[in-house]
Amino acid sequence: MAPTKEDMMEEHRVFSAVISTFNNYAHYSLAANNRRRKDVYLLAKGDQDLLDKLGYKHKLDEADKAILVNAQFLSEIVSDTKIFGLESQEEAEDFGMGAEHGQTHSHSHSQDLPHSHSHSDGPSKRHSKHRPSEFDMDKLRSTLKQLVRDWSEEGQPEREAAYKPMKDALVQHFSHVPVDARHTIKVLVPGAGLGRLAYDIAKMGYSCRGNEFSHYMLLTSYFVLNKTTEIKKHTFYPYVHSFSNAPNRQSILQAVSIPDVAPSDLPSDADFSLVAGDFEEIFGDPEATEDGDWDAIMTCFFIDTAKNIVNYLRILHRILAPGGVWINIGPLLWHWENNNTNDLSVELDLEEVKTLARTIGFEISNEATIPTTYTNNAQSMLGYVYNASFWTATKIGDPAPPRALTHIAQRDY
Ligand SMILES: C[S@@+](CC[C@H](N)C(=O)[O-])C[C@H]1O[C@@H](n2cnc3c(N)ncnc32)[C@H](O)[C@@H]1O
Incomplete structure (x- = not known):
């Protein structure tokens, strides 16, 4: 539409x-x-x-x-x-x-980027800036920490904990596919953040598309992926904004340089792209995304961004190809819980999520709990560790027919 x-x-x-x-x-x-x-x-x-x-x-x-x-x-x-x-x-x-x-x-x-816009019939410009x-600034400060996670040497332990098991599972699931035929496998990474997992998958030879809707993420990943050619080209101070839980001055004033790899090193025939927009709007539209279009879907710290997890799982099931695999890792930090914008939010526990996934038509296997941090300052006196839930899932049947509630609507009081 x-x-x-x-x-x-x-x-x-x-x-x-x-x-x-x-x-x-x-x-x-x-x-x-x-x-x-x-x-x-x-x-x-x-x-x-x-x-x-x-x-x-x-x-x-x-x-x-x-x-x-x-x-x-x-x-x-x-x-x-x-x-x-x-x-x-x-x-x-x-x-x-x-x-x-x-x-x-x-x-x-x-x-597809770029977004088009017409100057002639665009919105009238009001100069009230x-x-x-x-809240906005916090998003920006988080983007700096996210850069550490995805594109620095310091982020390696986090990537090792979260991205590596996912990549290993992908290789394992398609172990019958020779390396030089990997480009025939279409992988989707919804909620791709700053794009490292998607980039790594493309670098491994798979055809990979990330999806992301935050402009902070889109602008920053575009800059890293398309405008940064040199390793450690940019240096910044991600932890300078809070003086709490600092064991020493260095932990506040530590400089981090990115990237740890040259993003331009992707082979010229690599199939790698990022699509901007809301996952449900893009992939929930049967006219825009065909059934069974994706051989693998990798959700990393993503499924808890759902307002309605039922709809997320239905979409994942519909767009996954028969014989394909959905690989998940993450906690259940429901992003819309306690929102102040009157948006609906369904907050299931882990058992309920898995039962729902099975009911919708997934067979879950390789379940594991993986302790991992998320944009952690390793030097801080405070550290959160998620007991992230990992699984791979395959499609076993057609989902139950959607009911009226599959459409996300804003709640009116
Ligand atoms: C917790 S972050 C995880 C990012 C990345 N996967 C990682 O592990 O570093 C969740 C990401 O999903 C994005 N996101 C949330 N809801 C989304 C939606 N409906 N459509 C597309 N992206 C979404 C957020 O902007 C954010 O970048």
Whole structure:
């Protein structure tokens, strides 16, 4: 279904808010660090002197420098907005309608970059610029940590824990396919984040398509994959924004360089692409995606992004080819639980998810629990470990016919 004018306006509004967040990063983050500085001056002189001896103010100055380095790096990421059909950052920001956006859930209907947009009948430009919220900034700071996960040497342990078992399972399932025929196997990675898992799969010779709907992720993965040719070309400071749980100064001010591999090293005949848009809108539409189109679907920390997991599993089942495999790893951190946007959210436990998958027509095997972190600062005094659930699943039958609730609708109260 072609996007309506309203869809396009909403798309541009969300995109402009993201660009504005990138552009406001330095100002916002320096102000947050300056709050620490101001608080020191509120202390009694004796206390200030003691902190001075610790070098606390010097640390704040170092944090400022790190923020400025980050700002320069982030500005490079948004220096080219052409992939979204906008010629300049100014144009991208000018599309802002000035409203705060609570969640970055864009609803692109477009399946291919670049998104087209007509200047003549585009939305009227109101110059009330978006002011990024703490929520927006948090998304941006998370993007920096996500870069560590996907594209740095420091992210290797996380990738080893989460991506490796998935890749091994893929190879295992298609072990009858010779390496030079792997391109005939079509692999889909929904919720691809910054694209490393999808990239690795393409590098292994499979035909691979990632799907992602966050503009933070899309802009950043585009920059890494298409604009970065040199290993360790970019350096930034992902952990400079919080001083909590830091064992020492180094843990806050550690520099990380990306990428650990040259993304341009993919063979020229590799079949690798990322499709922008909402998984349910793109792959839930039988006219846009044929039944049984994908030989393998790899969901990594993805299924809990569902509002309605029933619909996610139905789609996965419908688009998986007979004899194909769905490989999953992740926790059940239901993303829409306790949302403040009146969106529905179904929050099953793990047993219920597996029972539902079986009922829909999957046979689950190779079940395992894999301890793994997610965008973890290895030096922090605090670390979350997920007992992530891993499985491979094959299609055993036709799903039960969909009922009325397969359509995700916003709830009205
Ligand atoms: C927890 S992250 C995992 C990212 C990546 N798979 C990884 O393991 O690093 C979930 C990703 O799914 C994306 N996502 C969430 N809902 C989506 C949807 N409906 N369609 C496409 N992508 C979605 C998010 O933007 C985010 O990048």
